[in-house]
Amino acid sequence: MNRRTIMSIVGGLVALAVTGVGAYRLGTQAGAHGPAATSAGQSASSAGMDQPGRKVLYWHDPMVPGQKFDKPGKSPFMDMDLVPVYADQNGPAGGVEIAPGVQQNLGIRVVEVRKGSLTNSLSVVGNVAFNERDLVVLQARSSGYVEKLLVRAPLEPVRKGQALLQLFVPDWVAAQEEYLAIKRMPAGPDTAGLLDAALQRMRLAGMTDAQVRQVSVQSQTSPRITVTAPVAGVVTELAAREGMAVTMGTPLIRINGLETVWVNAEVPESAAAQVRPGMAVRATSPAFPGTEFSGKVEAVLPEVAASTRTLKARIALANPGGKLVPGMFATIRMTPAQSRETLLVPSEAVIQTGARTVVIVAAGEGRFSAVEIVAGAEADGQTEVIEGLGAGQKVVASGQFLIDSEASLRGSLQRLGAAAAKGSAPAGPTKAATHRATGKIExxxxxxxTISHGPVPSLKWGAMTMGFAPPASGMPKDLKIGDTVQFEFQAADDGVFKLVSMSRIAGTGGGQ
Known part of the structure; x- marks a missing residue:
């Protein structure tokens, strides 16, 4: 950032601060000649106008804009006058006004709230493993000896039909000699039956039909067999060694194919409902940047890891060229088939304060205001807006933090300006204190x-009508609108006063 840009931004912030102080002083000066001079018991509807031709909706403290009052007067939070909010005010209260040149220096970018479909995609990670369904186990079909081993070590790749080892099978010699002896005999009534029996004995000895035909065609014994690979893949286990004796059923070699592989993906317990067998997925691996592998979810295993609170999803991926090998990491992106239409804003436009979620709305003519929203799901850089905005509104996607900070600075300057005018420092009530008053439920x-209450000496309040949050235990069932009550209240952390207790004054009552 060069010197000229820095000076432009600093100049913009100073201009915003001056604008805030000027706006505050203008409002307080106008308010001094309006209904602020009326009695505390006068209603908002009768006071009505704070400036000629402008209707007042309510009064508030700019530092606590959520608390609204129906009459002008002193702020219960700070040593300053309440500020009116007008019906023709452009945008929500608490906003700031920024000149077009300053907006450009601050890099403010505005986007429109739009309707669209938000797809709840899910990304998980997992490890590549052999597809156990592509496993082939080669066993000895007869007793014999390993004469020659053509594969020397595990994890050697093999082709389909490749020779793996040679076995010498002594038992085959006797069966083959018997078959050839009967074949040389002169034809007779029993020759055909004897020949069929000799063929059957060779098959029972473990010879295949191809080996039997070879003996019949060549008319000579073949005591050796060459074991070949039935599939292409990797030798995962090599139990045979040259010279070792084997019996029928002895495991010799295990081969795993690599045309498809499994990925055991870790799915968070909270997202398990989104994963279903048969769901199509796309996978990527750091070993092959830019390459995607397609597949589907085969099963969600019914077990949750206690340490990570995740389930394993077994995913089968096509593996062209055998690129993926066991042990590699893979990122799986799952996309549900259904999507829904909703209001969307860029995720970069959303400000998470910890206590609330807000966006900065551009109200036109250089005015910006913070609006609290209820945010939903987030995907592909877009955030769902459940409540707080409408389609077509414009929100700030970049530079919003500077505007939000400036809005807070403006409230601080208003408070300081009022304190300077009064010659005293800002002061607020002690939030831990409990205050008592008497009033009527409106x-x-x-x-x-909403209660119309009398003076509150502990806060130096006059009579006014204002809203209170109900008690934590709920409203007493015997109270209703129109009742005269005695109540206690405290200031909460969010600036709203909260009722602690309420009771009807004996001999009074009302209702509707």
Missing amino acids: QIAGDMV
């Missing part, structure tokens, strides 16, 4: 109780 909603 409205009961699911997450808010």
